[in-house]
Amino acid sequence: MKLPSSYSDLVADLRALGLLKSCQHLLGWDEQTYMPPQGAELRADQLALLAGLAHQKATHPRIGELLAQLADAAPLGGPESTPAALVRETQREYDRATKLPQLLVEELSRTATLSQQAWIAARKAKSFPQFLPWLEKIIHLKQQEADAVGYTEHRYDALVDEYEPGSTTAQLTATLTPLRKELVPLVAAIAESRVKPDGSILTRRYPIDSQREFGRRAAQAIGFSFESGRLDEAAHPFCQGLGPGDCRLTTRYDEQHFPGAFFGTLHEAGHGMYEQGLPAEHFGTPLGATISLGIHESQSRMWENLVGRSRSFWQHFYPAAQQSFPEALGGVSLDEFYKAVNEVRPSWIRVEADEVTYNLHILLRFEMEQGLIAGDIKPADVPGAWNEKFQSYFGMTPPNDALGCIQDIHWSAGLVGYFATYTLGNMYGAQFFAQARKDLGDLDAMFAKGEFAPLLDWLRKNIHSRGQHLQASKLVETITGQPLSHKPLMTHLKNKFGAIYGV
């Protein structure tokens, strides 16, 4: 079928925009990894220039004109065709970008930069009041953003949609509420169990060179390509895909804490393998892009938790781990180690939470954000509301706001509507994983033999290679035959932690 020339014109424009953004991404990666201290001011100027050029390209009227010419899906092969998906997603992004007044974009960007500085100081001082004026500004601006973008039911929908296209507050609530209802009693039962894994095994001395080597080997073994990627160190671990053939992971090492770097590496490698599995020929267009933050997180959390914290994974890797860390693990059995890396223990800090309690941290934030954007919770009331919820979910109250409502960078950076995607990722991941098990057979037997390619191939075929052809909700239905549900995640958690804790 011959596609209209406006289609190839659009693809060419998107590709140039993608290249420009990938330059921004490399500069951002370098900023976090190798930039010398005095280079920060120049870097800010470079990034501002590239962001301006990218915004100009993304909102250029020519893209609107090409999209208008392509509004009829028939010459593209019908509404379900790949070209129609490209047009649909491009239209969505273009609409969103052009609805935002330039002044609001600039004000948000400026406020986010200053607000992050204020947040760093406030967290250090354990002082919510110090951050309050900035939170008020951010929430006010995000409300304006939601109004500019538009919504049907909840203002919050307009913000959620940026990170998880197609999702709404109502849908998220319908999925997350039953999850909470089942999670809270599970957490309570585990807390009462007599089984107490010895997590202190993991805070012995783990020489950093050996951690680096072992983590790299594991990332490679599960399928991350070092021919098309790297693993470096950064203060805040992340994965940055630049485009075909180049994906950068970072982690951070602590000699006294094995899980941080190791599971962080598996997590980022999970993100990285998604990036490496995108179809290179569609780079720059929605067909060569990841679907949503939730789907992205489904990949990272799957490799980190469903694979990396499984008994079968360690059946394969534990002998090597003992060889790499003879001092720490020489006298530790596989079973003790497996239980240690799966210790469930309520904690103040989200990023240090285990597989079970993690989602409660997210639910709390999801509810707080809705209240803030709807105006039902005033920014000044955040600490009280936070601590009350925390008490009811975890049975304990944060001793200060640095361990409570100002622990995360997200709000200060203007990322409101983002948190839910972490738990969506856990749910998508569990649902995909259950389906992969059905399709592929005994995954555990494969992992125990160090065979990870069948799972990765399955993800490549069913998810990665599709780009944004399907939106997230459609994807999960297409692959698993069911809409997104909390059940596969709860089944996984109940089975796994039931066995560990005897509950």
Place this chain on the structure above:
Amino acid sequence: MKLPSSYSDLVADLRALGLLKSCQHLLGWDEQTYMPPQGAELRADQLALLAGLAHQKATHPRIGELLAQLADAAPLGGPESTPAALVRETQREYDRATKLPQLLVEELSRTATLSQQAWIAARKAKSFPQFLPWLEKIIHLKQQEADAVGYTEHRYDALVDEYEPGSTTAQLTATLTPLRKELVPLVAAIAESRVKPDGSILTRRYPIDSQREFGRRAAQAIGFSFESGRLDEAAHPFCQGLGPGDCRLTTRYDEQHFPGAFFGTLHEAGHGMYEQGLPAEHFGTPLGATISLGIHESQSRMWENLVGRSRSFWQHFYPAAQQSFPEALGGVSLDEFYKAVNEVRPSWIRVEADEVTYNLHILLRFEMEQGLIAGDIKPADVPGAWNEKFQSYFGMTPPNDALGCIQDIHWSAGLVGYFATYTLGNMYGAQFFAQARKDLGDLDAMFAKGEFAPLLDWLRKNIHSRGQHLQASKLVETITGQPLSHKPLMTHLKNKFGAIYGV
């Protein structure tokens, strides 16, 4: 004095262009240091896009209009003023840039990126035929570039002028010929001397970690700031200044060869200190830029050779070197070591050549390039022509092309017309150094005490801080009261090597 508003408009445009170029430079640095192998194609596309955008900005008619408005130097403070220098140099670059078609610029950029990857592989495989198709493309494109720029006498002039503004093939030949006439008998006399320094001292085992540490310490001691810069590893060592606060050096280590990495580091640090000494407030404009490659090289070669291979330098550093490399240097006297690092011996590799024969390597390349661009030498005939010339200059023939015509990255990167600036740098450097000695007194006494700041301050004040206020020929006359001459270099070489070799 109040400058016209068109002047500040021009400065703003140049600054934005400078930022865009500095993004290109970071991508180029990353390509040589950390980019994964499969990232080459994406990088080529990214760099081509940025090169295209930079070319658009550099050749935008608005710059031409602003320059026309600023053609009268009187409101700028007269023709000798700093603003007039900015306008003069901008006009020169604008004239050159507007002569190059956009398509040629992008094609050159893309070809250079891919060609460098091919060169790396070809050098590794010691296979010129593997590199030949790329060399043919590059030469063809550089011929087109020369034709687009235009020239009066030699096509090659148009290329030389990019790196050494104001220079021509004829002038270079006129400067290099007397140098060769004095150099050849000196090389011959040294070859016949009974003094034979024991260079094998330098090919003992020098553990790479210690080399890295020692080289870094020396670079810092002579004045390179690691707060505003880095030192990494790359196949072909280089210095890339990105802008204020960020300058990247690279070197390469060989456990069996001390001088390669160490003097390479001093060399690149010399470049880096020039970059770090540029006036930050003029970033992006000619007043914040280095003058020419010859002047750039005068800095690197000065720190590498006139400082780093001096007896006084090693009076200070040798005890530390013996501590760092006890196995290799424990039983070696300062005098033996000093002679070893100054051994004159014809070698295959330019970057490893001694101070005396180095310039013969340059003359060979200078002649090859003229032939290639004029069309008198076909790319396919390069190995034969190279080996023939090498035999006549050095009395030996390279055993393979990795030690011959594909040893340098330059051609693969599209850098044709560049090599002569290395020897110009040696001449400028010697002339500046002789003047610094006059102005500052006993430099050797300072070096022996580890005091390098007086020389660096002198260079900052006389050269670095001036940006492009003066062109190279004017600068050398202003500082030394004399036009560029081969005499200070020959005086230095005759004195130093006369003493070592008793000739």
